Amino acid sequence: MDIKVDPDWWKTLFDDIYLLTDARTVCDEDITRLEVNVICELLPIQNDSRILDLCGGHGRHSLELLARGFSSCTVLDYSQRLIHLAKAKATEYNVALNLVLGDARDAGFQDESFDHIFIMGNSLGYIQKPDADQRIMGEAFRLLRKGGWFLADVADGDAIKRTFSASAWHEIGDDTVVCRRRKLKKHAIHAREMILSKEKGLIRDQNYAIRLYRPQALSALMQAAGFEKVGVRTGFSPHKCSGDYGFMNHRMLVTGQKAI
Numbered sequence: 001m002d003i004k005v006d007p008d009w010w011k012t013l014f015d016d017i018y019l020l021t022d023a024r025t026v027c028d029e030d031i032t033r034l035e036v037n038v039i040c041e042l043l044p045i046q047n048d049s050r051i052l053d054l055c056g057g058h059g060r061h062s063l064e065l066l067a068r069g070f071s072s073c074t075v076l077d078y079s080q081r082l083i084h085l086a087k088a089k090a091t092e093y094n095v096a097l098n099l100v101l102g103d104a105r106d107a108g109f110q111d112e113s114f115d116h117i118f119i120m121g122n123s124l125g126y127i128q129k130p131d132a133d134q135r136i137m138g139e140a141f142r143l144l145r146k147g148g149w150f151l152a153d154v155a156d157g158d159a160i161k162r163t164f165s166a167s168a169w170h171e172i173g174d175d176t177v178v179c180r181r182r183k184l185k186k187h188a189i190h191a192r193e194m195i196l197s198k199e200k201g202l203i204r205d206q207n208y209a210i211r212l213y214r215p216q217a218l219s220a221l222m223q224a225a226g227f228e229k230v231g232v233r234t235g236f237s238p239h240k241c242s243g244d245y246g247f248m249n250h251r252m253l254v255t256g257q258k259a260i
């Protein structure tokens with residue numbers, strides 16, 4: 001049976017339930033710290049760098065950077081709920097985090113507003129229009145100062161195809177089970193996600209689709225956006241245990257610089 005996907009699925013999926021279904025990655029502080037180590041390794045960020053966390057969700061990477069002494073972090077995300085949660089955390093930790101609700105294709109900042117930009121946690125490939133990711137990368141290029149660096153952390157299409165599993169499930173505590181059924185297409189995965197709670201019954205049944213990039217295709221996208229010195233590191237998996245973590249355990253990290 002085909003898995004039909006509403007092209008606007010990404011506008012509504014990223015809410016409190018997403019924080020449950022993906023908690024093993026996006027709510028695990030050890031994993032966030034490890035990912036931030038990678039950001040610090042791959043980007044030449046200084047304490048006062050103006051950093052943009054594009055599609056930054058509930059702000060976990062920026063909050064960790066602020067805790068490490070970086071002073072200027074901006075999170076842009078489409079999800080009002082996640083931006084709200086990031087704001088609550090920033091208030092709780094008493095840190096100054098700039099939060100912007102917006103679309104990464106047209107972020108609304110002035111040219112060259114940032115020294116370095118990253119997009120972490122597999123946040124590309126959601127919008128089905130063929131030029132969407134190109135537009136996001138082009139926008140990152142526009143927003144970077146000359147000499148600034150961009151990092152994107154994206155599911156590795158080759159690894160996903162190699163390890164493809166048509167179904168997966170995992171438990172969350174005693175109450176909830178996340179069940180996923182998947183269909184592999186030529187350049188995408190379509191998935192149906194059902195979340196069942198013992199107490200509440202079915203709490204979500206939603207389909208989504210992720211475009212898959214091979215490392216070479218991701219590099220080509222970066223180059224087409226104008227980036228130079230493009231490099232891709234494959235085999236990034238921050239999880240300690242093997243398992244099916246959705247698209248979060250086979251990732252690649254692509255970096256590129258806007259020429260000086």
Ligand SMILES: C[S@@+](CC[C@H](N)C(=O)[O-])C[C@H]1O[C@@H](n2cnc3c(N)ncnc32)[C@H](O)[C@@H]1O
Binds near residue numbers: 010060078079103126
């Ligand atoms: C898997 S989450 C990752 C969030 C965050 N980077 C992290 O690692 O915790 C993907 C995020 O991308 C955001 N997103 C997807 N497409 C977007 C777009 N066009 N503009 C802004 N945010 C977008 C979603 O709202 C969601 O918060």
